[in-house]
Amino acid sequence: MHSPHLTPLVQKLRHLFPLTAEETRILESTCSRTQRLESQTDTVCEGDRPSNCNLLLEGIVCRYVILEDGRRQIMSFHTPGDIFDAHSFLLDEMDHSIRTLTPCTVALIPHTAMVEITERHPRIARAIWKDTLVDAAIFRQWIANIGRRSAYQRLAHLICEIFIKHDIVGLSDGLSIAWPFTQMDLGDAAGLSVVHVNRTLQELRAKGLIATTRDRLTIGDWDALVRAGAFNARYLQLAEAGPGIARPFGAKPH
Amino acid sequence: MHSPHLTPLVQKLRHLFPLTAEETRILESTCSRTQRLESQTDTVCEGDRPSNCNLLLEGIVCRYVILEDGRRQIMSFHTPGDIFDAHSFLLDEMDHSIRTLTPCTVALIPHTAMVEITERHPRIARAIWKDTLVDAAIFRQWIANIGRRSAYQRLAHLICEIFIKHDIVGLSDGLSIAWPFTQMDLGDAAGLSVVHVNRTLQELRAKGLIATTRDRLTIGDWDALVRAGAFNARYLQLAEAGPGIARPFGAKPH
DNA sequence: CGGGGCGTTGACTGAGATCAATTATGGTGG
DNA sequence: CCACCATAATTGATCTCAGTCAACGCCCCG
Numbered sequence: 001m002h003s004p005h006l007t008p009l010v011q012k013l014r015h016l017f018p019l020t021a022e023e024t025r026i027l028e029s030t031c032s033r034t035q036r037l038e039s040q041t042d043t044v045c046e047g048d049r050p051s052n053c054n055l056l057l058e059g060i061v062c063r064y065v066i067l068e069d070g071r072r073q074i075m076s077f078h079t080p081g082d083i084f085d086a087h088s089f090l091l092d093e094m095d096h097s098i099r100t101l102t103p104c105t106v107a108l109i110p111h112t113a114m115v116e117i118t119e120r121h122p123r124i125a126r127a128i129w130k131d132t133l134v135d136a137a138i139f140r141q142w143i144a145n146i147g148r149r150s151a152y153q154r155l156a157h158l159i160c161e162i163f164i165k166h167d168i169v170g171l172s173d174g175l176s177i178a179w180p181f182t183q184m185d186l187g188d189a190a191g192l193s194v195v196h197v198n199r200t201l202q203e204l205r206a207k208g209l210i211a212t213t214r215d216r217l218t219i220g221d222w223d224a225l226v227r228a229g230a231f232n233a234r235y236l237q238l239a240e241a242g243p244g245i246a247r248p249f250g251a252k253p254h
Numbered sequence: 255m256h257s258p259h260l261t262p263l264v265q266k267l268r269h270l271f272p273l274t275a276e277e278t279r280i281l282e283s284t285c286s287r288t289q290r291l292e293s294q295t296d297t298v299c300e301g302d303r304p305s306n307c308n309l310l311l312e313g314i315v316c317r318y319v320i321l322e323d324g325r326r327q328i329m330s331f332h333t334p335g336d337i338f339d340a341h342s343f344l345l346d347e348m349d350h351s352i353r354t355l356t357p358c359t360v361a362l363i364p365h366t367a368m369v370e371i372t373e374r375h376p377r378i379a380r381a382i383w384k385d386t387l388v389d390a391a392i393f394r395q396w397i398a399n400i401g402r403r404s405a406y407q408r409l410a411h412l413i414c415e416i417f418i419k420h421d422i423v424g425l426s427d428g429l430s431i432a433w434p435f436t437q438m439d440l441g442d443a444a445g446l447s448v449v450h451v452n453r454t455l456q457e458l459r460a461k462g463l464i465a466t467t468r469d470r471l472t473i474g475d476w477d478a479l480v481r482a483g484a485f486n487a488r489y490l491q492l493a494e495a496g497p498g499i500a501r502p503f504g505a506k507p508h
Numbered sequence: 509c510g511g512g513g514c515g516t517t518g519a520c521t522g523a524g525a526t527c528a529a530t531t532a533t534g535g536t537g538g
Numbered sequence: 539c540c541a542c543c544a545t546a547a548t549t550g551a552t553c554t555c556a557g558t559c560a561a562c563g564c565c566c567c568g
Contacts, residue, residue, distance in 0.1 A: 017344075063394075065394075065398050067398060067402055067403070067484065068484040071402045072402075073397060073398040073401045073402045075394045075397045075398065087387040087390065087391070090271075090380060090383060090384040090387050091384070091387055091388070091391065091491055092491075093488065095391055095394070095395075095488060095489040096394060118376050118379070118380060119376040122372050122373040122376070122379075125372070125376075125379070126344060126372060129344060129383050129386075130344040130345070132383075132386065132387060132390065133341040133344055133345055133386060134345070135390060136341065136386065136389060136390040136393060137341070137345065137349055139390060139393035139394055139397060140317075140319075140329045140349070140350060140393055141349075142393075142397050143327060143329045143393060143396050143397055143400060144319050144321060144327040144329065146397060146400050146401045146445065147327045147400045147444075147445030148321055148325045148326075148327045148445060149321070150523075150524095151523075151524070182545085182546065182547090183546075183547065183548095184546080190401075191400065191401030191402060192524075192525090193524070193525050193526075194546090194547085195524085195525075195526080195527095195548085195549090196523085196524050196525070198547065198548060198549090199524090199548090199549090200524095201547095202548085214533080214534085230321065230322040234347065234349060235349040237345055237346075404555080404556095405555080405556070436513090436514065436515090437514075437515065437516095438514080446556075446557090447556070447557050447558075448514090448515085449516085449517090449556085449557075449558080449559095450555085450556050450557070452515065452516060452517090453516090453517090453556095454556095455515095456516085468565085468566095
């Protein structure tokens, strides 16, 4: 039997790069220990030279930079199963920070273990490498999203992405997900002001695409949301996506 | 002795992840053949499932997507030494296209060779992996640049990045570089309209930060350009950067 | 020498930023 | 249970950066 802690990673890799039971066990054994983090704390900071990678087990984190004039840009959100700083074992210095948006649990993977696994288990290495490449694909999408789409489209796209990322690790009920994001978080992610995020969300709600309560987001019309954001889940590389995945309401492919 | 063709890659890896002569030789031998490409041609297209990676030997290419409404977003430019589609050996389907901006030469590395090298030569694998991680770091910078900076800052930053990328592979004379980019290319990269790029470039020229001729860009005031773009070359991971690197005019660190 | 691509210019427009309150909301301590 | 506080959401008014539209000029190339 294996630790229940790794489940999110295994769950994600099922879509990405299925590992054997043996490989899973090895991957598990690389985690030296887990750590509990409060909400709104920086786990890694720009300029740090970490000696561990972090596998997120529970909670949501964001990757961000603070620019010269104090403005913040969020470059990604991460859900359980993500090794959100896998790059740190090859790039010496962090060029951005990672902050929790909720209480989180992370498993620490020492860089030494990363080096070893890279050398001894090329398939595991490739799985992790692939994961970093999917992250890069997500960055590219964000560039296109921020560079060329309207506020309405951007937020629709962002919400689709967040929803799917939750869904593939079993964190949605098919209709709704936990929603710890403030409007400022969304603005900093989408390159918009808080005020404009507020008005745009109202529009999305008014059109019935989404509904929000304090701490949950519910999809009102998935197809319309996908259309509004011109969202195509392909870039998330969900090779093994089941019929329900990426189509929360079981809508049939046309 | 080794092929002069690989020089740009070796030159880049000198900064990134120095390989031994033996490793260089092995890397070389993975290139099955080289190919000549005309300017303005797509070498890989969105939706393709390539069976080779491309190492750029000569010329400039851009990575882009065409959005639903026909608008284009460029997500990166690549200079000689870049394996611009290294990800294609782990991600089945291209989620974007690559287009030459000049006549180019590329060396083809079969995916089979990538798999083999990954398994047999973990150090080479890590060098390539690291290269893909630097690309990801560049994507993150673009997100911050597009999401939170003014047109003037964006273009200054973009020009700095392009200049440095040329410089590290010996494609600058310390003062100027070849400049095949149209104002539309720059606009599609920076998330701006052509008209606004034009006016913003005029401003950069008027302030003496840059000078342009038909096909060359000359730096007028590097320090001011760096300041204008809040450019920090650190994200390019030039660990082995010599004193001249990233400071084209030998300005002394303060 | 004529046409197409690219750069440039001017006039107008508009999406989204900024500024400045005001109103929930949830947590905390009394 | 309630006053109090901080954080987040919301609203209205105004402003501005950058987009759009429409010419026009330049230069290279056939």
